[in-house]
Amino acid sequence: MFTLLRDLRRLRRDIGLIRPDRGRSLAIRHVDAGSCNGCDHELTLTSSPAYDLQHLGLGIVASPRHADVLLVTGAITTRMQGPLLTAYAAMPQPRLVAALGDCALGIGLLGDPTEVVGPLDAVLGVDLRIPGCPPTPDTIAAALLTLIDNPPAVIPQR
Numbered sequence: 334m335f336t337l338l339r340d341l342r343r344l345r346r347d348i349g350l351i352r353p354d355r356g357r358s359l360a361i362r363h364v365d366a367g368s369c370n371g372c373d374h375e376l377t378l379t380s381s382p383a384y385d386l387q388h389l390g391l392g393i394v395a396s397p398r399h400a401d402v403l404l405v406t407g408a409i410t411t412r413m414q415g416p417l418l419t420a421y422a423a424m425p426q427p428r429l430v431a432a433l434g435d436c437a438l439g440i441g442l443l444g445d446p447t448e449v450v451g452p453l454d455a456v457l458g459v460d461l462r463i464p465g466c467p468p469t470p471d472t473i474a475a476a477l478l479t480l481i482d483n484p485p486a487v488i489p490q491r
């Protein structure tokens with residue numbers, strides 16, 4: 334499905350049609366709050382030529398100050414709760430939060446529960462949920478593109 338969507342976008346570009354996203358783009362700041370790295374690995378694959386998310390307007394940025402979306406992997410550990418909230422506070426408004434993977438969604442937490450705060454929505458409001466353990470690059474790419482193609486009607490102001 335994602336491949337079809339990508340090829341359709343490329344075809345529109347190649348024949349000179351106006352892009353359906355009208356040039357919009359989103360910058361994503363990824364934070365690993367306590368994952369096993371499985372979700373992070375799959376996320377990295379979405380930057381490969383097979384998915385080419387940058388070309389579709391979705392890019393990973395190094396600083397939360399440049400980010401529109403905070404993308405979180407892993408259950409929220411007590412050690413990462415503070416840095417996660419600091420990154421969120423540094424983002425400009427409007428800002429979105431996405432939970433990537435079952436751990437971030439609170440389904441099957443990893444590790445010692447005394448060292449885990451809980452799922453992401455115990456700490457921040459979640460605008461996009463991407464289930465899976467880990468979700469495939471296809472699933473991740475398609476879910477992130479919905480933020481451009483069908484953005485939330487009202488972007489939360491927190």
Ligand code: SF4
Nearest residue numbers: 368371434435436466
């Ligand atoms: S959801 Fe699965 S792959 Fe992702 S961090 Fe948790 S255990 Fe690892």
